[in-house]
Amino acid sequence: MKIAIVGCGAMGSIYAARLAEAGHQVRAVDMWTEHVAAINAGGLRVDGPSGTLLSRQVEAMEDLSRAGPCDLYILATKAAGVEPAARAIAATMPEHALVLTIQNGLGAGERIARHLPADRVLLGVAEGFGAAMVGPGHARHTAMKLIRLGAMTGGDDPRLEQVAGIWRSGGFEVETFADIDRLIWEKLLCNVTLSAPCTAFGCNVADLRADPERWAVALGCMAEAYAIGRARGVAFSFDDPVAYVTAFAERVGTAKPSMLQDHEAGRRSELEAINGAIPPLGAALGIPTPYNDTLCAVIRAREAAFEGERT
Numbered sequence: 317m318k319i320a321i322v323g324c325g326a327m328g329s330i331y332a333a334r335l336a337e338a339g340h341q342v343r344a345v346d347m348w349t350e351h352v353a354a355i356n357a358g359g360l361r362v363d364g365p366s367g368t369l370l371s372r373q374v375e376a377m378e379d380l381s382r383a384g385p386c387d388l389y390i391l392a393t394k395a396a397g398v399e400p401a402a403r404a405i406a407a408t409m410p411e412h413a414l415v416l417t418i419q420n421g422l423g424a425g426e427r428i429a430r431h432l433p434a435d436r437v438l439l440g441v442a443e444g445f446g447a448a449m450v451g452p453g454h455a456r457h458t459a460m461k462l463i464r465l466g467a468m469t470g471g472d473d474p475r476l477e478q479v480a481g482i483w484r485s486g487g488f489e490v491e492t493f494a495d496i497d498r499l500i501w502e503k504l505l506c507n508v509t510l511s512a513p514c515t516a517f518g519c520n521v522a523d524l525r526a527d528p529e530r531w532a533v534a535l536g537c538m539a540e541a542y543a544i545g546r547a548r549g550v551a552f553s554f555d556d557p558v559a560y561v562t563a564f565a566e567r568v569g570t571a572k573p574s575m576l577q578d579h580e581a582g583r584r585s586e587l588e589a590i591n592g593a594i595p596p597l598g599a600a601l602g603i604p605t606p607y608n609d610t611l612c613a614v615i616r617a618r619e620a621a622f623e624g625e626r627t
């Protein structure tokens with residue numbers, strides 16, 4: 317199987333190294349020149365709880381057109397990279413190939429479907445991963461629980477089991493779902509609770525959870541998203557969203573959301589796909605979203621300042 321990992325950052329590096337070591341032909345596509353050069357010179361190194369994997373089988377490049385036709389495209393950029401990557405994939409993808417996109421937040425599938433037929437798109441939700449880049453050619457993960465897969469068009473698509481088998485060959489735990497939209501929304505509720513609140517307060521998840529005032533703001537963000545999900549017909553697997561996100565927060569402990577890590581590095585975050593996705597959906601349904609409106613305003617002002625757009 318020939319697989320392109322488009323966006324070979326923290327998560328993409330784990331996928332690339334493991335799938336290459338399982339015997340697949342892996343092409344890693346990333347815009348980070350030093351990372352691409354390091355992979356080609358010395359291999360892709362991934363450290364994790366079970367030790368270090370150094371794969372010398374990954375061929376890296378900055379331009380997807382150099383990868384040639386692939387059977388599967390795994391899109392692992394952050395939210396802002398999805399549409400440019402989808403455009404590049406659409407220009408080179410053979411008729412039989414599939415695109416699997418794995419991002420936090422909402423809207424990745426819709427952005428890809430502007431360039432490719434929706435029946436070629438699979439959606440993934442990563443559960444219990446904690447990954448970061450250490451440097452060029454070197455990623456680290458502290459946890460790696462489950463990849464959940466579903467077809468963008470829904471249902472028990474037989475191609476899901478084929479793609480799940482590819483992941484399992486790389487040692488990943490995988491489950492397939494007829495209703496992946498539910499999983500996307502359940503992960504979104506957790507990210508909405510933790511991402512913008514930790515970023516606005518400048519604290520990790522455990523500190524957010526331990527402070528009643530901050531946690532009330534976090535649950536306010538979550539309650540808005542939950543009301544919108546319910547109004548849109550999302551079939552949540554629980555009736556008590558507070559218990560659900562509280563248990564999630566307790567599991568991730570002292571984790572620092574990637575939104576806060578992006579701010580600490582002076583980078584724009586995935587705000588618009590996470591807390592920023594909530595107010596427009598609320599407005600369309602007549603559901604007020606004051607918690608998310610407020611935190612988004614704070615975070616957007618900081619992000620504009622990173623780029624000197626506003627002080």
Ligand SMILES: NC(=O)C1=CN([C@@H]2O[C@H](COP(=O)(O)OP(=O)(O)OC[C@H]3O[C@@H](n4cnc5c(N)ncnc54)[C@H](OP(=O)(O)O)[C@@H]3O)[C@@H](O)[C@H]2O)C=CC1
Pocket residue numbers: 322323324325326327328345346347348392393394395396397398400401418419420442445446447448449574586
């Ligand atoms: N890291 C984690 O623990 C987890 C992450 N996720 C989700 O997974 C997704 C990926 O996250 P993560 O791996 O951390 O992100 P990273 O920023 O580490 O990796 C994304 C990579 O994609 C590159 N990129 C951006 N645009 C393109 C493009 N058009 N073509 C090729 N490469 C591109 C980026 O380059 P550049 O930096 O130069 O833009 C970067 O190297 C996110 O949606 C995140 O929320 C989910 C669960 C856990």
Ligand SMILES: CC(C)(CO)C(=O)C(=O)O
Pocket residue numbers: 420506507508510511568571572573574575
């Ligand atoms: C830590 C956590 C769970 C917070 O939403 C996460 O997924 C992230 O880094 O964005």
